[in-house]
Amino acid sequence: MLKKLKNSALAIRTAFFIAVKSIRRGSLAVKLVTIFILLLTFLNLLVVGGLLNGITEDVGAKVKTSLTGDVFIKPIKEHTYIQNTDDIFSILGKTTDVKYSPRLTSGATIEYGDATAENTPTRVNTVIAGIDPTQESQVTTIDQKVADGAFLDVNDKSAIVLGSSLVDGYKSSEASSDETLGNVAVGGKVRIRLPTSSAPQEFTVVGIVNSKSAVVDQRAFVNNAALQQLLKTDKNYYSEIAAVANNDAAAALLIQNLRTAPDANKNQIKSADEAIPSAIADVQKAFGMIGNIVGVTALLVGIVTIFVIVFVSASSRRRYIGILKAQGISAPTLVLSYIFQIFFYVLIGIALGLIILIAILQPYFVSHPISLPMADGQLFLPVRYVTARIVILFLASIISAFIPAWLIIRQNTLDAILGR
Amino acid sequence: MIKVKSITKNYTTGEVVTKVLKRISFDVPKGQFLSIMGPSGAGKSTLLYQMGLLDKPTSGTVIIDGIDVSQLSQSEATRYRLKNFGFVFQDSALIPEFTALENTLLPSLMQGDNYAKAKQVAIDIFKSFGMHEQIDHLPSQLSGGEQQRVSVIRAIVRKPKILFADEPTASLDTARSRDLMSALVQLNSEGQTIIMVSHEEEFAKMAERILHIRDGQIEKDTILQK
Numbered sequence: 001m002l003k004k005l006k007n008s009a010l011a012i013r014t015a016f017f018i019a020v021k022s023i024r025r026g027s028l029a030v031k032l033v034t035i036f037i038l039l040l041t042f043l044n045l046l047v048v049g050g051l052l053n054g055i056t057e058d059v060g061a062k063v064k065t066s067l068t069g070d071v072f073i074k075p076i077k078e079h080t081y082i083q084n085t086d087d088i089f090s091i092l093g094k095t096t097d098v099k100y101s102p103r104l105t106s107g108a109t110i111e112y113g114d115a116t117a118e119n120t121p122t123r124v125n126t127v128i129a130g131i132d133p134t135q136e137s138q139v140t141t142i143d144q145k146v147a148d149g150a151f152l153d154v155n156d157k158s159a160i161v162l163g164s165s166l167v168d169g170y171k172s173s174e175a176s177s178d179e180t181l182g183n184v185a186v187g188g189k190v191r192i193r194l195p196t197s198s199a200p201q202e203f204t205v206v207g208i209v210n211s212k213s214a215v216v217d218q219r220a221f222v223n224n225a226a227l228q229q230l231l232k233t234d235k236n237y238y239s240e241i242a243a244v245a246n247n248d249a250a251a252a253l254l255i256q257n258l259r260t261a262p263d264a265n266k267n268q269i270k271s272a273d274e275a276i277p278s279a280i281a282d283v284q285k286a287f288g289m290i291g292n293i294v295g296v297t298a299l300l301v302g303i304v305t306i307f308v309i310v311f312v313s314a315s316s317r318r319r320y321i322g323i324l325k326a327q328g329i330s331a332p333t334l335v336l337s338y339i340f341q342i343f344f345y346v347l348i349g350i351a352l353g354l355i356i357l358i359a360i361l362q363p364y365f366v367s368h369p370i371s372l373p374m375a376d377g378q379l380f381l382p383v384r385y386v387t388a389r390i391v392i393l394f395l396a397s398i399i400s401a402f403i404p405a406w407l408i409i410r411q412n413t414l415d416a417i418l419g420r
Numbered sequence: 421m422i423k424v425k426s427i428t429k430n431y432t433t434g435e436v437v438t439k440v441l442k443r444i445s446f447d448v449p450k451g452q453f454l455s456i457m458g459p460s461g462a463g464k465s466t467l468l469y470q471m472g473l474l475d476k477p478t479s480g481t482v483i484i485d486g487i488d489v490s491q492l493s494q495s496e497a498t499r500y501r502l503k504n505f506g507f508v509f510q511d512s513a514l515i516p517e518f519t520a521l522e523n524t525l526l527p528s529l530m531q532g533d534n535y536a537k538a539k540q541v542a543i544d545i546f547k548s549f550g551m552h553e554q555i556d557h558l559p560s561q562l563s564g565g566e567q568q569r570v571s572v573i574r575a576i577v578r579k580p581k582i583l584f585a586d587e588p589t590a591s592l593d594t595a596r597s598r599d600l601m602s603a604l605v606q607l608n609s610e611g612q613t614i615i616m617v618s619h620e621e622e623f624a625k626m627a628e629r630i631l632h633i634r635d636g637q638i639e640k641d642t643i644l645q646k
Contacts, residue, residue: 006532014529018515025517025558323513326474327527327574328502330495414474417509 011333018333019340030309031345037305038349038397039356044298045389046357049291050379051370056284058375059213063280064272065141066211069100069242070251071258072275074268081237083266091261092243095254099138100243104130104227110166110220111191111200112181121191122182124166127219128192130227139242142209142216149186149207157226160190160203163217164210184208192220194230201230212374215277283374299392303400310338311404321409322416335405342401346394357381421613422448422471422582427480429466429636440466442636443480448615453608455624456617458633464617465586467633471615472505472584473497484581502530506575508585512567514559514574520566521546521555524574531578538577545573549603565596572603576612583607585616589623601626 023031064070075082082088085102092100108128113121133152137143143151147170152161164170168183184190184205191200203222211217228235245251251271258269276284314321321334362379370377414420429441440463448454456464469475471482473489482490484504492500501507514523521542528538546552549569559567568588575583585604589597601623608614608628618624625644632640 010530010532014526017529018526021515021522022517319513320515323507323509324515324526325498326472326501326507326509328498328500328505329526329530330498333530414469417474417513 011330011336014329015333015336015340018337019344022337023341023344026341030313034306034309034342034345035348035352037302037309038346038393039352041298041302041305042350042353042389042393043356044301045295045393046353046381046386047361047379048294048298049389050381050385051365051377052287052291053382053385054365054378054380055370055372055375056287057380058377059280059284060273060276062211062213062375063215063276066145066213066216067140067242068270068272068275069139069244070248070272071243071245071254072270072272073241073243073258074270075239076266076268079266081233081239082241084261084263085236085238085241087261087263088241088258088267091257092241092254095245095250095257097246097250098243098254099135100241101131101135101139102224102238102241103136104224104231104233104237105219105239106130106194106227106231108195108220109193110162110181111193112184112188122180124179124181126163126166128194128227129219129221130224131221132224139244142211142221145209145211146207147210149205151207151209152221152223153206154223156206157223157229158203159206159222160192161207161209161221162190162205163219163221164208165214165217166220167208170208170210192222192230196232197230201226212376214280214374280374295389299396302393303396306342306397306400307404310342310401311408314338314405314408318408318411318416319419322413322418325409325413326417331406331409334409335402338401338405339398342397343394346397350390350393354386421450421485422615423481423483424448424467424471425481425483427467427470427477427482429463429470429475430478440636441470441477444633444636444638445480446631446638446641448613451608451611451613452629453605453614453627454616455627455630456615456633457619457621457624457630458639460619462633463636464619464633468584468586468615468617472507472582473501502527503578504581506578506580506583508568508571508575508583508588510587510590512559512564512571514567514570516559519556519558520551520562520570520573523559523570524577527574527578533578542573542577545577549573563596565592565599568592568596568600569603572600572607576607581613583612583614585614587617587619589618589620597623 073082073088092098106128107125109123109125111121111123113119115121131152133143133154147164152159162184166181168180181190186205186207188205189202190205191202193200209217243254245254255269255271258264324334325331365378424444424446426443426445427441428439428443431438431440444467456467458464466475470477473492477490480490481488489500521539524542525538528541529535543552543555546555551566551569554562554566562570589600592600604614604616605626616627624630628644630642630644631638632642
């Protein structure tokens with residue numbers, strides 16, 4: 001056992017010696033090409049996936065900051081409104097540093113324009129959200145996402161703020177087939193018709209919000225009291241409550257408190273992640289898969305290139321390898337020398353890649369995010385994500401160097417010496 | 421010291437069996453300089469490869485210091501070669517990225533020698549070969565004769581039991597060949613066992629004994645009077 005360990009240590013020492021000399025005095029062109037390929041592979045592994053991560057993160061963040069907060073409470077399917085609101089408000093009120101915004105929502109048809117011989121009013125079916133603007137501004141950032149006009153005033157019961165998807169010229173995606181109200185401008189009048197009441201109610205458009213969150217941008221916002229009046233509901237009828245806590249631990253505690261309260265099962269209590277609409281969650285999954293596919297493709301290209309470089313290098317040195325083996329340098333020692341060399345090149349490639357990522361690409365995408373209809377894409381590279389890819393690249397490179405080196409080096413010593 | 425017992429070596433290509441060595445037997449005492457001579461295709465290099473554990477005989481045995489080395493596994497044979505053999509081939513095949521000195525250090529490193537000590541031993545041998553000024557030269561900066569001398573230094577740096585030389589002068593001109601042969605004779609005079617394949621009589625005669633091979637068999641075994 002000790003003898004084996006000693007032999008292994010000697011093999012490592014000799015392999016390291018061969019690798020160091022080969023790296024120092026090997027062809028500069030081969031060295032540069034190898035490092036460049038590994039650098040590109042590393043960047044490919046991280047950049048596309050990182051950007052897609054950034055987009056999905058931003059999509060999630062926008063849903064959180066414009067709709068759900070840290071904790072989102074909705075009625076279960078059997079109920080239209082949240083049950084036991086007084087108990088819920090009591091828990092929310094008792095929890096330190098928690099802000100919340102209850103909302104009353106209803107399906108509605110919004111009309112714009114007068115019916116005349118030449119003109120037909122435009123109509124969209126959408127969701128009207130009745131909010132308290134003061135509470136809402138403590139929980140979400142939609143009051144800061146006003147693209148035109150202003151946000152709701154708490155005292156103005158006839159004001160409406162339209163989501164950007166409802167209005168031409170503000171739609172996040174021009175390719176979207178969703179119908180709009182047309183060119184409604186701030187100051188224009190729209191009518192809200194609820195399924196429960198035949199008489200429409202007129203509102204003045206005071207602002208247009210563009211949060212880049214599809215759910216929010218398809219809504220229209222009015223004061224809670226105005227919608228209560230339209231729906232003829234009591235004060236304590238709410239369709240959703242969004243709450244924010246100071247930190248993740250506080251949010252988790254709040255969820256726990258809400259879920260363990262009496263009759264908690266009469267409502268849905270969700271964390272921000274759980275509350276992400278399924279369509280958005282599907283987009284996040286799809287982006288994650290695309291990122292992985294791009295990464296795997298890049299990795300395969302890198303692996304094949306390293307394989308070819310090592311194979312050509314070892315093939316062209318078959319005779320030297322044969323002579324070394326004849327002198328008693330073992331095959332594993334020679335294979336190990338190739339692995340050490342690739343390990344060094346991977347190290348350099350990753351180091352250069354990290355410098356480019358940290359010093360150039362990340363600052364660039366912070367100042368120039370990729371603007372998409374649903375999010376702003378920045379490089380999102382959590383340490384775990386980067387570490388996993390570094391390990392994958394190291395392992396893949398070592399395997400792709402080992403196989404060709406072993407294929408050549410394991411050949412018959414005499415055949416290698418005689419060039420047979 | 422070396423006992424070659426009834427060695428045969430056949431190469432099979434398809435259904436054709438070529439018998440290269442045919443039941444060859446001989447002994448080589450410790451410290452002898454043996455030349456193996458013969459025409460092309462006689463089997464002299466093949467015989468050297470069997471003795472040097474670079475190939476396995478079809479039948480027969482090679483016994484060195486009482487050990488049947490022809491039965492060693494591939495990795496055991498590699499280890500045995502490292503500890504006991506030195507090789508010089510037709511061309512030096514020095515590693516191009518290594519200096520002359522570095523080329524000679526690998527067997528020492530593989531055997532666990534202290535780097536500084538191994539370096540000093542190698543430098544001393546370079547000096548004895550009159551090559552101490554070329555130790556930091558890359559192979560491309562050395563002449564063919566110098567490269568072959570480095571390959572001899574590489575082969576003897578660990579003081580092997582047996583030095584195998586396969587036509588070591590084949591790629592050298594006459595003057596350089598004589599220099600190299602003088603170096604081998606000098607090594608032998610210091611007690612080094614040498615087994616050399618050569619097809620040049622002038623150099624073969626510089627050994628103590630010539631084994632003439634023809635058609636895979638020993639034709640003549642001559643002890644030379646010095």
